[in-house]
Amino acid sequence: MRRRDFIAAFGGAAAAWPLGLRAQQSRARRIGVFMTQPAEDAEGQSRVMAFLQALQKLGWIEGRNIQIDIRWGAADLDSYIRLASELVALEPEVILSATSTTTMALQKVTRTVPIVFAMVLDPVGGGVVESLARPGGNVTGFMQFEYSLSGKWLELLKQIAPGVTRAAVFRDPNITTGIGQFAVIQALAPPLGVEVIPVSVRDSAGMERAVASFARISNGGMIVTGGQSAIARDQIIALAARYRLPAVYPYRFFVEGGGLVSYGPDLLDQFRQAATYVDRVLKGERPVDLPVQAPTKYQTVVNLRTAKALGLDMPASVLARADEVIE
Secondary structure, X not given: OXXXXXXXXXXXXXXXXXXXXHHHXXXXXXXXXXXXXXXXXXXXXXXXXXHHHHHHHOOOOEOOOEEEEEEOOOOOHHHHHHHHXXXXXXXXXXXXXXXXXXHHXXXXXXXXXXXXXXXXXXXXXXXXXXXXXOOOOOEEEEEOOOOOXXXXXXXXXXXHOOOOOEEEEEEOOOOHHHHHHHHHHHHHHHHHOOEEEEEEOOOXXXXXXXXXXXXXXXXXXXXXXXXXXXXXXXXXXXXXXXXXXXXXXXXXXXXXXXXXXXXXXXXXXXXXXXXXXXXXXXXXXOHHHOOOEOOOOEEEEEEHHHHHHHOOOOOHHHHHHOOEEEO
């Protein structure tokens, strides 16, 4: 559903509100939204829709009592800072920030406008907030997952492909989250009898060479960590298929795009949760008083078509706990 169609469909709900409530909320409040993906990205559009739906349930409807200004993802960090400056110049009362990239760009521009992030991987380690309980400053929101989750990806890989003894781990070595996730996987690897090999996601050609070299030896698999890996998702899925490597991903959209299995937070729910904090800020609460929260929903998604292409029989235990099975 396109954004304008969504607004038309949900906007009529406000007509049924009591007259007093409509009068009370007649002044449009301004909300900024800063996304990581480009505007044409379907996943990014879905996240914005989830956010708007949640706001509507809380009584906030675009074109009636709120005005939404969106800036979409850019090609480089300098562009993010420029877009953040544009958004802050519009004087929103609160900004929804999608990820670490957008949040840190906004922090370079403003220390006063309230910012609610939807899915930052390591908000304390990345310097986004001072602590989870007391974020400090003008920023709070929802983290993606704790580092301990990273070990579950390796455990899941061994469940679906017990013969795996080597795992290529896609991570960004230039950010704390990339280092932290890899460290957890590396610590868990010896007891499971797996050697882990890091693959940088910052260089497309480098990924291609690394996986080609890795796949020359049998019994290999792949783990994709959270963060920058999402930007290279199409290439990573293609590499796994080309070299017939069973792979575990952090987000469901990898599996929807042809990946084998994912385990991680429900990212659409993250944006719905972020809407509750935006609502509270609009009603007068301060980010400093709103603790950073961990996800409340995790999901396992399995693609049986991909499993068949790889010649894998998905274990019944994995299928039993799957939230969605693509056949």
